[in-house]
Amino acid sequence: MNFVVIGGDAAGMSAASRAKRNRPDLNVIVFEQTRDVSYSA
Amino acid sequence: MVRRAEAFRAKQGIDLRTGHRVEVIDRKRRVVQGATREGQGFTQPYDRLLIATGAAAVNPALPGADLPGVHRLKTLEDGRRIKALLSGGGVRRVIVLGMGYVAMEMVESLRALDIEVDMLKPGPAFMPWLAPELASVVHAELGANGIGVHTGLRPQRIEAAGGGLAVVCPDATLSGQMVLAAVGVAPRSGLAQEAGLALSVANSIAVDPTLRTSDPDIFGAGDCADAYHVVTGRKTWIPLALRANRTGWAVADNVCGETVALHGVAGTAVFRVFGLEVARTGLNIAEAGEAGFEPVEATITSSTKAHSFPGASALWVSAVGDRKKGRLLGMQIVGREGAAHRINGAAVALHAGLTVAQFFQADLAYAPPFGPAWDPMLTCAGQLLKKM
Numbered sequence: 083m084n085f086v087v088i089g090g091d092a093a094g095m096s097a098a099s100r101a102k103r104n105r106p107d108l109n110v111i112v113f114e115q116t117r118d119v120s121y122s123a
Numbered sequence: 124m125v126r127r128a129e130a131f132r133a134k135q136g137i138d139l140r141t142g143h144r145v146e147v148i149d150r151k152r153r154v155v156q157g158a159t160r161e162g163q164g165f166t167q168p169y170d171r172l173l174i175a176t177g178a179a180a181v182n183p184a185l186p187g188a189d190l191p192g193v194h195r196l197k198t199l200e201d202g203r204r205i206k207a208l209l210s211g212g213g214v215r216r217v218i219v220l221g222m223g224y225v226a227m228e229m230v231e232s233l234r235a236l237d238i239e240v241d242m243l244k245p246g247p248a249f250m251p252w253l254a255p256e257l258a259s260v261v262h263a264e265l266g267a268n269g270i271g272v273h274t275g276l277r278p279q280r281i282e283a284a285g286g287g288l289a290v291v292c293p294d295a296t297l298s299g300q301m302v303l304a305a306v307g308v309a310p311r312s313g314l315a316q317e318a319g320l321a322l323s324v325a326n327s328i329a330v331d332p333t334l335r336t337s338d339p340d341i342f343g344a345g346d347c348a349d350a351y352h353v354v355t356g357r358k359t360w361i362p363l364a365l366r367a368n369r370t371g372w373a374v375a376d377n378v379c380g381e382t383v384a385l386h387g388v389a390g391t392a393v394f395r396v397f398g399l400e401v402a403r404t405g406l407n408i409a410e411a412g413e414a415g416f417e418p419v420e421a422t423i424t425s426s427t428k429a430h431s432f433p434g435a436s437a438l439w440v441s442a443v444g445d446r447k448k449g450r451l452l453g454m455q456i457v458g459r460e461g462a463a464h465r466i467n468g469a470a471v472a473l474h475a476g477l478t479v480a481q482f483f484q485a486d487l488a489y490a491p492p493f494g495p496a497w498d499p500m501l502t503c504a505g506q507l508l509k510k511m
């Protein structure tokens with residue numbers, strides 16, 4: 083199953099990390115338009 | 124805190140593609156499409172999709188807002204650019220448009236670099252969401268730290284002037300070498316809107332307590348999505364970091380087959396402005412009135428430590444209750460210490476739906492270094508009870 087995330091900041095990376103931890107077989111793909119991910123804004 | 128994309132790929136097995144901008148959500152084909160920074164197109168099929176596009180700083184709608192030297196602070200890239208300009212030494216005075224959380228945090232950093240600061244806003248009231256007595260304490264703190272605070276000044280245009288910039292208002296012109304615009308944020312919900320998903324308060328993406336949008340295979344989380352307010356039960360849009368993290372987790376669980384439903388937000392927030400902590404949770408009196416309550420407000424001044432204890436300073440607390448059902452609706456605290464964490468007690472009370480009378484019964488901690496025997500929140504609740 084493909085779980086696709088648009089946005090690699092707090093919400094997006096929290097979801098991606100936890101989904102992969104919950105289910106390592108999941109295909110987790112994150113698209114982030116900048117070159118930075120998950121900073122504390 | 125920036126984490127490297129490689130760390131996510133290698134350690135967590137997440138296929139993280141930075142520099143990839145999604146431009147279209149095609150719900151019929153269940154794909155997202157976009158382009159890389161290099162202009163290469165991509166298409167990615169999804170079974171479940173999360174929109175976590177955040178919020179964007181609002182552009183001031185002013186002629187001259189696109190001049191060099193006018194900046195917004197939202198992304199890390201904005202921050203790096205502004206920091207580089209400030210460290211160049213050519214910026215001696217900055218004009219800040221706006222007086223919200225971001226503006227307050229900016230002016231403190233600017234003063235630390237010994238840069239002169241003027242702040243302006245069109246509205247006549249300084250921090251109108253804060254109880255007047257508390258707002259005047261914050262106002263005085265800015266003044267004591269040399270910040271020019273100009274309420275009721277509506278900028279008409281920004282001009283290049285004498286090698287710097289001028290913000291022109293009807294009755295005044297403020298000059299400096301940089302203009303920082305902090306006039307608010309708006310949800311980045313364009314992708315969702317174009318895909319035909321329902322929008323909500325302030326154009327945020329409408330989500331249910333499980334974070335599903337109007338398409339059950341598409342979730343919304345973080346600053347781009349709405350939330351239920353625990354006091355009003357209505358939809359609201361209060362973009363803050365804890366909610367972003369929490370909604371991300373809940374989406375992951377719901378994608379993986381569990382059912383996680385979130386209660387909502389109380390609008391609990393805190394920021395520091397120079398030596399002051401400013402904290403709030405729930406509704407202020409105006410919001411409570413708009414939500415249909417019959418609100419009553421009490422404001423007290425207490426102390427950060429027991430009276431005999433050295434180093435005590437004033438702590439201001441304001442609380443709002445509903446005369447009809449007696450419920451506690453909100454609280455605000457300002458002081459040099461003891462405001463930020465104290466507010467969390469009130470926030471939990473709002474989640475629990477306590478009445479002011481029940482909150483007044485709470486057994487709160489006491490020792491002389493931390494406050495009076497009657498915690499200032501209790502003193503305030505006691506005063507509020509008398510008015511209800």
